[in-house]
Amino acid sequence: MSTPILELTHIEVLYNQVILAVKDISLTVYPQQIVALLGANGAGKSTTLKAISNLVRAERGEVTKGQISYKSQLITHTDPAKLVRQGLVQVLEGRHCFGHLTVEENLKTGALPLKLTKAQLDAQLARIYTYFPRLKTRRFTQAGYTSGGEQQMVAIGRALMAQPQMILLDEPSMGLAPQIVEEIFEIIQQLRLQEGTSFLLAEQNAAIALHYADYAYVLETGKVNVHGKAEQLSQNPELQASYLGAAFSVAA
Amino acid sequence: MNFFFEVLVGGLLAGVMYSLVAIGFVLIYKASGVFNFAQGAMVLFAALTFVSLLERGVPFWLCFLMTLAVMIVLALGIERWVLAPLANRSPITLFMATLGLSYVIEGLAQLLWGAQVHGLELGIKDEPFIIGGIFLSQFDLFAAGIALSLVIILSIFFNKTQIGLSLRAVADDTLAALAVGIRLPKVWVIVWSVAGFVGLVAGLLWGARVGVQFSLSLIVLKALPVLIIGGFTSIEGAIVGGLIVGASEKLAEVYLGSVIGGGIENWFPYVLALGFLLIRPAGLFGEQAIERV
Numbered sequence: 001m002s003t004p005i006l007e008l009t010h011i012e013v014l015y016n017q018v019i020l021a022v023k024d025i026s027l028t029v030y031p032q033q034i035v036a037l038l039g040a041n042g043a044g045k046s047t048t049l050k051a052i053s054n055l056v057r058a059e060r061g062e063v064t065k066g067q068i069s070y071k072s073q074l075i076t077h078t079d080p081a082k083l084v085r086q087g088l089v090q091v092l093e094g095r096h097c098f099g100h101l102t103v104e105e106n107l108k109t110g111a112l113p114l115k116l117t118k119a120q121l122d123a124q125l126a127r128i129y130t131y132f133p134r135l136k137t138r139r140f141t142q143a144g145y146t147s148g149g150e151q152q153m154v155a156i157g158r159a160l161m162a163q164p165q166m167i168l169l170d171e172p173s174m175g176l177a178p179q180i181v182e183e184i185f186e187i188i189q190q191l192r193l194q195e196g197t198s199f200l201l202a203e204q205n206a207a208i209a210l211h212y213a214d215y216a217y218v219l220e221t222g223k224v225n226v227h228g229k230a231e232q233l234s235q236n237p238e239l240q241a242s243y244l245g246a247a248f249s250v251a252a
Numbered sequence: 253m254n255f256f257f258e259v260l261v262g263g264l265l266a267g268v269m270y271s272l273v274a275i276g277f278v279l280i281y282k283a284s285g286v287f288n289f290a291q292g293a294m295v296l297f298a299a300l301t302f303v304s305l306l307e308r309g310v311p312f313w314l315c316f317l318m319t320l321a322v323m324i325v326l327a328l329g330i331e332r333w334v335l336a337p338l339a340n341r342s343p344i345t346l347f348m349a350t351l352g353l354s355y356v357i358e359g360l361a362q363l364l365w366g367a368q369v370h371g372l373e374l375g376i377k378d379e380p381f382i383i384g385g386i387f388l389s390q391f392d393l394f395a396a397g398i399a400l401s402l403v404i405i406l407s408i409f410f411n412k413t414q415i416g417l418s419l420r421a422v423a424d425d426t427l428a429a430l431a432v433g434i435r436l437p438k439v440w441v442i443v444w445s446v447a448g449f450v451g452l453v454a455g456l457l458w459g460a461r462v463g464v465q466f467s468l469s470l471i472v473l474k475a476l477p478v479l480i481i482g483g484f485t486s487i488e489g490a491i492v493g494g495l496i497v498g499a500s501e502k503l504a505e506v507y508l509g510s511v512i513g514g515g516i517e518n519w520f521p522y523v524l525a526l527g528f529l530l531i532r533p534a535g536l537f538g539e540q541a542i543e544r545v
């Protein structure tokens with residue numbers, strides 16, 4: 001196999017110097033892969049993603065052990081702004097749109113670190129609108145007034161504006177109707193195929209995540225419990241019962 | 253009736269001066285969640301620097317630019333030695349830090365420029381003139397004009413530039429701003445510099461009216477009721493709040509002063525603000541309740 005785009009080795013994350021949110025997580029993402037992080041509430045999925053993007057620091061968290069490398073370079077304590085410029089972007093859990101900014105302004109913020117010219121910026125916006133035509137019709141609406149699905153599209157579109165190679169996507173399905181969730185996962189699939197973007201995505205909805213992912217890690221209380229190819233994990237009966245729960249019975 | 257309008261308009265125009273100070277607060281509060289008690293000291297520092305340069309024969313426009321540069325250096329220093337070390341600390345810690353900061357800035361001002369009172373002449377005669385039978389102060393009108401231009405400049409800056417976009421993003425959602433790669437320290441420096449610029453304008457207008465002296469930093473206490481009434485997160489709120497405070501304190505002084513005794517002007521805004529706290533804690537234009545300190 002090719003060299004990994006992202007590699008975590010024995011990561012430990014502490015919040016407030018005492019709360020051990022992630023105990024020991026190692027994982028690998030290869031270029032153009034979709035890798036899923038599964039697990040119950042509080043398993044440490046979001047913390048793992050924020051450790052990679054180094055946003056844990058903004059929440060008084062810290063990577064205390066282990067190493068994170070991206071494109072074969074150590075990035076364990078790199079400034080998030082620098083990571084964005086290197087093509088590593090996170091889409092936060094709960095979407096986090098800028099509610100008072102219009103949809104288009106939200107998208108523009110995604111390209112701020114790149115310092116694009118007006119023409120380049122317009123080209124990027126046009127690119128996002130081909131993936132999310134619905135956002136174009138809502139471009140002058142304040143993001144706070146758009147639907148949950150549209151906000152998720154804004155959040156992903158905003159990340160795409162930075163022309164990333166690797167997207168950390170936290171619970172894209174959260175609170176959304178099934179057909180919207182599917183629409184969003186189809187776009188993720190398309191991005192991977194057309195632009196070669198890699199994804200590490202945290203999901204509670206194991207069924208849909210395993211349907212689109214190549215590989216998956218199941219976390220339990222800050223550790224990797226099981227990992228394997230997505231199609232193998234979705235066949236695993238023990239897993240269906242203990243971790244993936246009811247979500248699995250609706251699996252396609 | 254004419255007399256009533258005269259008092260009202262006079263009060264409104266004076267209120268514009270409060271708004272100017274309050275706008276500086278709102279900028280910093282929105283972008284960094286810091287209730288900046290040192291805004292008054294910044295107003296004083298800017299005015300004192302300006303007037304001291306002017307007295308040394310530096311041309312007016314150059315004084316303005318030089319003072320602006322000094323305020324930017326001050327913002328850089330504050331980011332480096334106050335905000336960065338205290339990032340992620342509680343709002344009360346940051347408030348205490350700005351309290352200390354206000355004394356440091358005042359001390360610095362005294363060290364650099366001494367403690368005497370300076371007169372400041374902006375070349376605007378403070379003669380009253382008459383519109384529609386109402387006496388108006390020329391200086392107040394001038395101040396209102398300046399305030400209006402300032403608000404227009406700020407609104408262009410915030411809405412039409414990339415830096416303005418990143419400032420608004422940070423004000424809306426700090427974590428998301430970090431996630432898209434906006435550098436908070438840079439935004440803080442810019443926003444404190446802009447607040448320094450607003451402080452400079454406020455300092456010149458106030459200084460021209462009451463003289464440049466250390467009590468200038470106390471206008472921070474006048475801005476507090478303005479903020480409570482208008483809300484801490486809105487520039488519109490700061491303007492409307494300033495106008496309400498200005499108009500109501502003058503009307504109270506004139507119409508209630510004979511009944512309860514003079515000096516109402518000094519405490520009336522606080523009573524009004526207290527009323528607002530009970531009825532509308534977020535202020536007229538505020539988005540959310542803030543930590544009351």
Ligand SMILES: Nc1ncnc2c1ncn2[C@@H]1O[C@H](COP(=O)(O)OP(=O)(O)OP(=O)(O)O)[C@@H](O)[C@H]1O
Pocket residue numbers: 015016019020021022039040041042043044045046047048059093204
């Ligand atoms: N900012 C924080 N400060 C302190 N502890 C935190 C913080 N964020 C998360 N934690 C703790 O870290 C652990 C892991 O949380 P995390 O958010 O990473 O889980 P998750 O798998 O994303 O859960 P969910 O599915 O609910 O999003 C939890 O016990 C949580 O309480």
Ligand SMILES: [Mg+2]
Pocket residue numbers: 045046047093170171202
């Ligand atoms: Mg989570």
